[in-house]
Amino acid sequence: MTKRLALLALTLTACKHSGAGPGVRDDITARMQSAQPSIASCYADRLKENRKLAGTIDVAFDVKASTGTFEQVAVTRDDMHDTALEQCVTTEVGKLKLQTPQNSNVSVPSYPLEFAPNK
Numbered sequence: 001m002t003k004r005l006a007l008l009a010l011t012l013t014a015c016k017h018s019g020a021g022p023g024v025r026d027d028i029t030a031r032m033q034s035a036q037p038s039i040a041s042c043y044a045d046r047l048k049e050n051r052k053l054a055g056t057i058d059v060a061f062d063v064k065a066s067t068g069t070f071e072q073v074a075v076t077r078d079d080m081h082d083t084a085l086e087q088c089v090t091t092e093v094g095k096l097k098l099q100t101p102q103n104s105n106v107s108v109p110s111y112p113l114e115f116a117p118n119k
Contacts, residue, residue, distance in 0.1 A: 024098075024106055028063065031070070031096045032111065038095075042088030043115050054116045055079030057086065059093055063106040068098030076110060089113065 046053055058077035061070045073090045 023100070024063075024102060027098045027100055028106075028108065028111075031098060032093070035092050035096055038092040039089055039113065042085055042092065045088070046082055046085045047117055050082075051117065053080055053082060053085075056112050056114050057089055058110045058112045059089060060107075060109050060111070061093060063098055063102070063108070065103055065105045066101050068101035070094055070096040077112075080115070085115075 043053075056077065056079045057075055059073055060076045061073040063069070064071050070093055073094045075086045075090060078086055
């Protein structure tokens with residue numbers, strides 16, 4: 001039997017205080033959701049070493065004006081204290097790019113990701 005996992009992106013608090021309008025928040029949310037399979041793969045790899053690994057990782061990032069690339073991705077909170085998972089998550093988020101770039105930079109100070117193994 002293989003374990004399934006749950007990865008929940010908490011989008012409401014993630015972008016609410018970023019200074020971005022609803023369209024930008026929706027675009028950021030969509031990009032983060034598109035990264036869920038990759039981030040879930042990171043988590044699945046770490047579950048092989050610790051089957052009880054669960055918790056929240058908050059990431060902060062800036063979205064660069066005109067290109068829409070996610071830059072300066074950093075973990076601001078990690079309940080699990082798993083450096084390998086942190087690195088994998090920041091790498092995957094750093095690959096993202098908005099579908100519709102903006103005229104100004106957007107800062108997202110906290111985007112929480114919850115991780116929990118499912119049986």
